[in-house]
Each structure stands twice: as C-alpha cells, then as structure tokens.
Amino acid sequence: QEGENIMSYQPFTEQTVVEHVRQLGYLQEGIAECEEIGDGNLNLVFRIRQGEQRLIVKQALPYAKVVGESWPLTLERAWIEQLALREFATVASRYVPAVLGSDRTLAYTIIEDLSDYEIVRTGYLKGESYPELARHIGEFLGETLFATSDYAAGPIAKKRIERDYYNPELCDITEKLIFTDPFKDAESNNIEAALREDVERLWQDQALKVEVTKLKVGFVTKHEALLHGDLHTGSIFATQQETKIIDPEFAFYGPFGFDLGQIIAHLTLSTFHDPLKRFERFTDVLTVWETFEKTFRANFERAVEPFNTDGFVDELLRTVFSDTIGYAGCELIRRAVGLAGVADLETLPEATRLERKRDALALGTALIKERHGVESIDDLVTLLAGVRV
Numbered sequence: 174q175e176g177e178n179i180m181s182y183q184p185f186t187e188q189t190v191v192e193h194v195r196q197l198g199y200l201q202e203g204i205a206e207c208e209e210i211g212d213g214n215l216n217l218v219f220r221i222r223q224g225e226q227r228l229i230v231k232q233a234l235p236y237a238k239v240v241g242e243s244w245p246l247t248l249e250r251a252w253i254e255q256l257a258l259r260e261f262a263t264v265a266s267r268y269v270p271a272v273l274g275s276d277r278t279l280a281y282t283i284i285e286d287l288s289d290y291e292i293v294r295t296g297y298l299k300g301e302s303y304p305e306l307a308r309h310i311g312e313f314l315g316e317t318l319f320a321t322s323d324y325a326a327g328p329i330a331k332k333r334i335e336r337d338y339y340n341p342e343l344c345d346i347t348e349k350l351i352f353t354d355p356f357k358d359a360e361s362n363n364i365e366a367a368l369r370e371d372v373e374r375l376w377q378d379q380a381l382k383v384e385v386t387k388l389k390v391g392f393v394t395k396h397e398a399l400l401h402g403d404l405h406t407g408s409i410f411a412t413q414q415e416t417k418i419i420d421p422e423f424a425f426y427g428p429f430g431f432d433l434g435q436i437i438a439h440l441t442l443s444t445f446h447d448p449l450k451r452f453e454r455f456t457d458v459l460t461v462w463e464t465f466e467k468t469f470r471a472n473f474e475r476a477v478e479p480f481n482t483d484g485f486v487d488e489l490l491r492t493v494f495s496d497t498i499g500y501a502g503c504e505l506i507r508r509a510v511g512l513a514g515v516a517d518l519e520t521l522p523e524a525t526r527l528e529r530k531r532d533a534l535a536l537g538t539a540l541i542k543e544r545h546g547v548e549s550i551d552d553l554v555t556l557l558a559g560v561r562v
C-alpha cells in the first residue's frame with residue numbers, strides 16, 4: 174500500500190476527490206476542474222484538470238453499478254487492477270497508461286490523463302478507424318502473455334506472481350455472465366421478446382452446451398498467463414498512432430486464448446454496427462492474431478527448460494488458436510442475450526438489431542462448435558465474414 178492512509182472507504186464525489194488528490198500533492202491551491210466520466214458497468218472515473226496538470230482517478234464502488242447495490246462487489250479489484258497495469262508495464266509500457274498512485278483502502282488508482290485518446294468502441298460508433306490498433310494489441314498480448322507464463326518466468330517465479338491475482342469474485346462474474354447464464358433461462362439475461370425462440374433453440378443445443386462447458390473448464394483450470402480478463406473495445410483508448418489498454422480489474426491467471434477471443438469478438442461486433450468497415454475490421458482480426466503469434470514465437474526463443482522442447486510451441490499455439498475461437502464465440506453470444514449489452518448492437522434500429530443479434534448467436538455457435546476444424550487465421554476470417562450484414 175502506498176503512503177499512510179487513515180481514511181476508511183467512501184465513494185468520492187467530484188469535490189472530495191479533488192480535495193484528496195490536492196492533499197496528496199498532485200494539485201496546487203485554487204480551482205481545479207473535475208468531472209465524473211465513468212460510463213462502464215462498475216466504477217467511478219474522475220477527470221481532474223488544473224492548468225497543465227491532468228489526472229484520471231478511477232475508484233471502485235462496493236457494488237456493480239450496472240445492477241445496483243443489490244450486487245455487492247469486492248473493492249480489492251481496484252488493487253488487482255493497478256498491480257496488473259504495473260505488471261504489464263514491465264514488458265509493454267507503451268500500451269498501458271502510467272500508474273501515478275493507488276490506494277488499497279479507498280480502492281482507487283490514479284493514472285495519466287488520456288484526453289487525447291478516445292475509447293475505441295466510441296470511436297468505432299462514429300466511423301473512426303485506428304490503423305495501428307490491431308498490431309499494438311497483438312504485440313501487447315504476445316509480450317504480456319509470454320512474460321507472465323511458466324515459459325518465461327519458470328514455474329516458481331510464475332506461481333509467486335500468480336498469488337497476487339487471485340480474483341475469485343470477478344472471475345465468478347465472467348464464469349456466470351459468459352459461460353453459464355446465456356445458455357439457460359437465467360434471471361440475469363436480457364433477452365428481447367422477439368429473440369426468445371432463437372435463444373430457446375440455443376438452450377436445447379446439447380452439443381453446443383457441452384462445448385461451452387469445456388471452454389468454461391479451460392477458463393477455470395488453465396492458469397497459463399496473467400490475463401487482462403475483460404479486453405473489449407471499451408477497455409482500450411486509442412489515437413491514430415497510439416494504444417493504451419485500461420481497466421484490467423478482471424485480471425487473473427487464465428487461458429492464453431481468452432483475451433484474444435474477447436477482442437476478436439468485439440472487432441466482429443463492430444462490423445455488425447458498421448458493415449462498411451468489414452474488410453478493415455477482419456483485416457484487424459488477422460493482424461491481431463498474426464502479430465500475437467509472431468511476438469509470442471519470438472519470445473519463446475528464450476523459453477526456460479524444459480518448455481523449450483522442439484515443436485512444443487507449435488502444438489501450444491494450435492491449442493491457443495482453437496481456445497481463442499471458442500472464447501470469441503462465447504463472447505458474441507453473451508453480448509446478444511446476457512446482462513451486459515454493447516452499444517454496437519443496442520444502438521441499432523430494432524429490425525437490424527434483432528437480425529444482428531441472431532447473427533451473433535449463429536456465428537457464436539459456429540465458432541464454438543467448429544473451432545477445432547478451423548485450420549488457419551484466414552479460415553477464421555472467412556468464417557467471421559460469412560455472416561451476412
């Protein structure tokens with residue numbers, strides 16, 4: 174824990190957060206501008222400005238904002254988030270914001286201001302493109318997934334890092350909202366009446382449910398590397414040249430393919446909103462995977478014994494690839510019927526929205542069931558692009 178802190182937890186207001194960071198020495202006396210800009214599902218986010226000084230303070234609430242106080246949620250996630258940002262920065266500092274401060278009791282992290290950047294999902298909804306984004310994401314994942322794995326750190330060092338990322342409550346949200354609830358008549362679901370029949374058909378697909386169970390087992394049992402855990406386009410800030418990955422409060426040790434699958438699902442969802450960007454976004458899918466693979470393979474040259482066995486990395490990447498496809502499928506389905514919808518779908522006019530949600534269900538099902546038969550990233554892109562929009 175940084176510094177001495179005698180305060181107990183209180184959610185900040187625009188006034189109290191300014192006073193707090195002033196006491197810490199980040200601000201001078203006098204007027205500072207402060208705005209709460211959080212539009213995510215869980216936290217408060219304050220942007221503070223005074224002259225040249227610009228800061229972001231992100232504070233966890235003790236409940237899930239998207240549902241309300243009836244869904245209590247651990248404040249420890251804020252501590253895990255700043256630890257993960259610092260860990261990622263050790264090998265990929267160009268792709269994460271600088272952490273300026275953090276407090277475990279008050280559950281906040283202070284990061285550099287990213288006002289010159291835009292949240293990628295928001296940019297996409299306005300028709301924006303980010304030409305470097307896919308390569309940056311691929312490099313970020315190739316660097317961080319390797320660096321935090323057994324293959325780089327060795328089993329003892331890796332297990333020491335892993336201890337810090339025991340994140341059961343946030344993992345439980347993912348397990349329920351992605352792998353369990355969308356596949357049954359759960360209270361948390363948000364199913365449009367006109368989609369009910371389609372979703373009921375999904376619930377009767379026993380072969381699909383077996384495959385989803387296998388993917389969930391992989392999520393809970395494969396402690397391969399430190400994941401971001403929620404890598405959608407709302408967790409990425411970008412400009413035309415730069416990319417910053419934020420919000421790793423769901424960070425934990427999980428399967429290599431999970432973050433890859435999530436970002437591929439969200440690149441695909443963005444084409445459901447803007448079909449004219451299909452070629453660009455599917456090229457991005459290709460670039461994310463190819464850059465990840467190239468970076469991971471290059472790093473693997475220095476894998477520790479006995480993992481540096483000839484041919485092992487090829488086998489490993491084949492499994493990561495099929496896991497990636499399966500996790501992308503689960504994410505597509507949950508964003509169409511689960512608790513946390515996405516603006517890419519929700520802002521569409523009704524008739525188109527229903528069609529695109531059906532497409533998400535069909536494509537998600539195909540990815541999950543056919544993942545072992547997809548031989549290459551080109552085949553995956555062909556499968557993704559096969560959905561009519």
Ligand code: SR1
Nearest residue numbers: 214237239347350403513
């Ligand atoms: C209750 S939290 C709902 C969703 O928001 C987060 O961003 C994660 O995606 C989570 O599944």
Ligand code: MG
Nearest residue numbers: 213403408420
């Ligand atoms: Mg988030």
